[in-house]
Amino acid sequence: MGDSGGALRDFLAVTPDIKSAIDALLATEMHLKRVVLWGLCDGASASLLYCDDTQDDRVCGCVLVNPWVRSSESLARTRVKHYYLQRLKQPEFWKKLFGGHLSIAALKGFGSNLRLASKAPAPSLASSRSFQDRMTSACSNGKRKLQIFLSGNDYTAKEFIDFRQQAPAWRALIKAKHITHLEFNEADHTFSDANLKKLMIDATIDAVNHNR
DSSP: OOSSOSOOOOGGGOHHHHHHHHHHHHHHSTTOOOEEEEEETHHHHHHHHHHHHHOOTTEEEEEEESOOOOOHHHHHHHHIIIIIHHHHTOHHHHHHHHTTOSOHHHHHHHHHHHHHHTSOOOOOBTTBOOHHHHHHHHHHOTTSEEEEEEETTOHHHHHHHHHHHHOHHHHHHTTOTTEEEEEETTOOTTOOSHHHHHHHHHHHHHHHHHTO
16 A cells, blocks of 8 residues: 555555555465454554454454554543653643743643543444444454564554553453453554564464464
8 A cells, every 4th residue: 555556545445455465465475364354543443354354264264453543532532641741740830830831721721631532432324333343343353363463662553552442342341352462562653663563473374374
């Protein structure tokens, strides 16, 4: 995506592309019968949506790196918990506040995020499930192993962790035997550090080997 031709589609509409990629791989490498999907961010989300859409038995596992579960409420909760609360602990924040150097826009932003963070997500209709519900449904299927890799220095990962703690269905899945959670505390979203990237690649190889 990005360098390839054709109309740009987001992660909600790439199930046909994933199927075409699997079909092409297995047609070319005829000794292969099963695959593991690897995805970063909305690629991880797209992998789960593919599994929910197709129930493709050829997919025996998924490696999900910093899965994307964002909603306006989840983003606000993440900002309040991991940004604003940390700011309140910093002396320079209070100096700015009492010195009159904190902008009105900053205060309004905090208030807006606080209101959104406290808002309960609207229940999804069965006929129009949210993409987060569809991801959870795919994770609930114990026929394929899932490895979830989370970066410590990444708001997308923090949103997923908060989502995992908030959603009742996910709380039941945290200790599921077919799901493994691995955290890379110093890693950023794309594992830009070479050493951490190698650790992540090694963990991916282990995940694939466990799906054989």
